[in-house]
Amino acid sequence: MTVARVIVDVPSRDTDRPFDYAIPERLKDWVEVGSRVAVPFGPRKLQGIVTALAEDADADVDLAKLKPLEDVLDALPPLSAELVELGEWMSRRWLCPLTVALQAMLPAALKGRSEKYVSPAAGVQWTDGEIADSGGLLLALGKGKPLKLDALLRQYPEQGPTLKRWIRQGRLEEKQQVEDKSAGKSVLTVFPGPPEKLLQAAENMPARASKQRELLRFLAVRGAEPVAVARLTEEAAVALSTVRALEEKGLVEIRPVTEDRDPYADRDFPASSPMTLTPKQAAALAPIQAAIDAREAGAFLLHGVTGSGKTEVYLQAIQRCLEQGREAIVLVPEISLTPQMVERFKSRFGSKVAVLHSRLSNGERYDEWRKIREGRAQVAVGARSAIFAPFASIGLIVIDEEHETSYKQEESPKYHARDVSIERARQHGAAVVLGSATPSLETYEAAKHARGGRRSGLGDIGYIAMPERVANRPLPGVSIVDMREELKMGNRAMFSRPLADAIRDRLEKQEQMVLLLNRRGYATFVMCRSCGYTAACPHCEISLTYHRGSANLRCHYCGYSEAEPKTCPSCESPHIRFFGTGTQKVEEALAAAFPGIRVIRMDVDTTTEKGSHERWLTEFRERRADVLLGTQMVAKGLDFPYVTLVGVLAADAALRLPDFRAAERTFQLLTQVAGRAGRHELPGEVIIQAYEPDHEAITSVQGHDYDGFVERALLLRNQLGYPPYGRLICVTFSHESVPMLLSVGERFASAARETASGMGVGRSFDGAGGDALEVLGPVSSPIARLKDRYRFQCMVKYRGEVDASQVVSRALAGMADAVKKGGVQVSVDVDPQMML
Numbered sequence: 001m002t003v004a005r006v007i008v009d010v011p012s013r014d015t016d017r018p019f020d021y022a023i024p025e026r027l028k029d030w031v032e033v034g035s036r037v038a039v040p041f042g043p044r045k046l047q048g049i050v051t052a053l054a055e056d057a058d059a060d061v062d063l064a065k066l067k068p069l070e071d072v073l074d075a076l077p078p079l080s081a082e083l084v085e086l087g088e089w090m091s092r093r094w095l096c097p098l099t100v101a102l103q104a105m106l107p108a109a110l111k112g113r114s115e116k117y118v119s120p121a122a123g124v125q126w127t128d129g130e131i132a133d134s135g136g137l138l139l140a141l142g143k144g145k146p147l148k149l150d151a152l153l154r155q156y157p158e159q160g161p162t163l164k165r166w167i168r169q170g171r172l173e174e175k176q177q178v179e180d181k182s183a184g185k186s187v188l189t190v191f192p193g194p195p196e197k198l199l200q201a202a203e204n205m206p207a208r209a210s211k212q213r214e215l216l217r218f219l220a221v222r223g224a225e226p227v228a229v230a231r232l233t234e235e236a237a238v239a240l241s242t243v244r245a246l247e248e249k250g251l252v253e254i255r256p257v258t259e260d261r262d263p264y265a266d267r268d269f270p271a272s273s274p275m276t277l278t279p280k281q282a283a284a285l286a287p288i289q290a291a292i293d294a295r296e297a298g299a300f301l302l303h304g305v306t307g308s309g310k311t312e313v314y315l316q317a318i319q320r321c322l323e324q325g326r327e328a329i330v331l332v333p334e335i336s337l338t339p340q341m342v343e344r345f346k347s348r349f350g351s352k353v354a355v356l357h358s359r360l361s362n363g364e365r366y367d368e369w370r371k372i373r374e375g376r377a378q379v380a381v382g383a384r385s386a387i388f389a390p391f392a393s394i395g396l397i398v399i400d401e402e403h404e405t406s407y408k409q410e411e412s413p414k415y416h417a418r419d420v421s422i423e424r425a426r427q428h429g430a431a432v433v434l435g436s437a438t439p440s441l442e443t444y445e446a447a448k449h450a451r452g453g454r455r456s457g458l459g460d461i462g463y464i465a466m467p468e469r470v471a472n473r474p475l476p477g478v479s480i481v482d483m484r485e486e487l488k489m490g491n492r493a494m495f496s497r498p499l500a501d502a503i504r505d506r507l508e509k510q511e512q513m514v515l516l517l518n519r520r521g522y523a524t525f526v527m528c529r530s531c532g533y534t535a536a537c538p539h540c541e542i543s544l545t546y547h548r549g550s551a552n553l554r555c556h557y558c559g560y561s562e563a564e565p566k567t568c569p570s571c572e573s574p575h576i577r578f579f580g581t582g583t584q585k586v587e588e589a590l591a592a593a594f595p596g597i598r599v600i601r602m603d604v605d606t607t608t609e610k611g612s613h614e615r616w617l618t619e620f621r622e623r624r625a626d627v628l629l630g631t632q633m634v635a636k637g638l639d640f641p642y643v644t645l646v647g648v649l650a651a652d653a654a655l656r657l658p659d660f661r662a663a664e665r666t667f668q669l670l671t672q673v674a675g676r677a678g679r680h681e682l683p684g685e686v687i688i689q690a691y692e693p694d695h696e697a698i699t700s701v702q703g704h705d706y707d708g709f710v711e712r713a714l715l716l717r718n719q720l721g722y723p724p725y726g727r728l729i730c731v732t733f734s735h736e737s738v739p740m741l742l743s744v745g746e747r748f749a750s751a752a753r754e755t756a757s758g759m760g761v762g763r764s765f766d767g768a769g770g771d772a773l774e775v776l777g778p779v780s781s782p783i784a785r786l787k788d789r790y791r792f793q794c795m796v797k798y799r800g801e802v803d804a805s806q807v808v809s810r811a812l813a814g815m816a817d818a819v820k821k822g823g824v825q826v827s828v829d830v831d832p833q834m835m836l
Ligand SMILES: Nc1ncnc2c1ncn2[C@@H]1O[C@H](COP(=O)(O)OP(=O)(O)OP(=O)(O)O)[C@@H](O)[C@H]1O
Pocket: 275, 276, 277, 278, 281, 304, 305, 306, 307, 308, 309, 310, 311, 312, 436, 437, 470, 471, 636, 637, 638, 639, 675, 679
């Protein structure tokens, strides 16, 4: 085994293949599939991931010509062979370079600079034989201070295997010092020498140094474990100068380290024990537990209405999985990953839980990730990328609110965590539970209509229903208000009379409300009454949104902003007006209409600060506000006992967007937000204001009629050949010049059509079934210009067994040179979720 195949971390298609390197003698015990390595690459030094070892490499490599690996960057490889294989699958599935897929699995901290140290683990006893056999290594380490791993390897090359074994056994501790940009995480730490040495030094301390002697004894009893200076001075009740004095005598070492940061360290999680399940919950749990017991890969849709108690089913399924010594991953939409959600898992499984989400600093994320990698955590709760949690033996993967669009990553690799979960489960023989009150049409169809022969992409999925809330609590009553009628009756206000009455009623009763308007800012567009000028972003084809607080106009796509105009920038008329309502304006209108009302506004603008999202929710839970007003952020997962009213303003705002999922999204959002009302003893009520009150996506919410809505929507999708019946790949080209885009787009479209017909695939989508592929476009993208680049797209639409990815990559490969020379950016989105 002398050759390692390495994927270097350069996200380009030219370097998207493994490069061979010789493994030098000193590193040969350390290189594994999944190891992160440093390699020479031309004049540069790059990071890479080992994807295969010599026996898999080409037999004809000229060993003498190979450059050697420079270093192995971690003692414990950050990826496993299984994850490398998963990366290869992702790169085929979503047409991205392999390195992009692999890098998506690594915590951000590992992408920066890091140095690794080893030291003896606390409390480990070494035998004389081991000390002698270690050829000086243990003596060097015995000084108590962590040593750099690569320095050790250079100094004691023949000790490689032993070193590795001890690290794996946990007898030596690997500490990674990771560059962490988040301030204040680096902690001054005392590294005491071996206890015997400290005790001996204490004996020899002169009498006047009694403080130092006490501290030495304290440290000797405390053990070899490093301790933060601040904590030590407090525990031992000594001054910093005393610790420094020991440092000067070489008895302890003091240096800053990036500490193991536990983001939930200051929180107490009261232990919770399993609840007695309702009969419906028990019936739902049974097949999931049976699948876990069987250790065969399988997926379930857990279709449970809002408040049906899905979380308790997840918790007890996880428990079963842990009892078998296997691990579990729970995915939750980023925004619902609130302390309340975390608490449910931490309370049940305590320190077995690692939490991964984007509001953690890089260092915190890295520490949580390491708990998983080193086997100190068995449950990973996190947002999308937690699907890559480096567990060795997964028994269960739960995806809560599986219909959420945030499970699809919008930048490369454009993967969907749901598909990844099914692939990972296949490799581990694990069960997958997709939970939702409003499952995506794709999942629902795969679950209810899995027919032989037709690939759904998700395979066959078992269907489990929980159609009722726990404790026979009713779903809330939903009424729909036709805003056109309100206008006819002379009500020009933002709140219809029924909604205004209901708000007053709740204020009187001191109950709480959730108000949803899925548009942030104050006014959504700015127009001049005199000349018709509208304010648009100079870099994007997007109108600017007025933000009152900062008195500026902003582009929600690129962040461009300009000062609020007092007169029309085009004709200087003073009749410049702000139209369209955003959450800021609602906040203002509430204050005007209901004096004294306490409102919390929660949207992207009020939650940028770390922890602010949690603070708002705590404040609301403690009933320090009457209304939680916000964008879709307020619609999901929240469980507040005093919320008895949910109001939706402009329910149909997103219905007419040029996206075939617009109705599905609207229905899901409305059903989810309606589900926030009346979840406990107090009954709930929902009032939906709309200009198109007869649209199915709205009327179906009233009847809590998921099945009806979906059956009709599926019929339509089938007619149009859209997912889940047909599938899509969206290829977007962007460039400063439109003619260039048109010609590149045309070229792609015809190349793709030719390739497909060369593969014997027909174009016709008529009739039922059969393989077909058509290329639509090039057409201007729904957002025609973004950040100064025009955008054109081609939509590849196909069904059946067509290998459309092949079609696209071959067509693109044929024109790679032209694209590169012209400076055209190409982005490929397989199974796009966002059509905008
Ligand atoms: N077996 C049970 N006995 C008593 N209460 C329960 C039981 N199971 C769940 N609950 C309670 O019912 C409420 C709703 O449960 P949960 O939040 O899990 O619903 P959900 O199905 O996840 O809803 P949503 O989809 O709206 O998030 C919670 O307050 C939970 O504590």
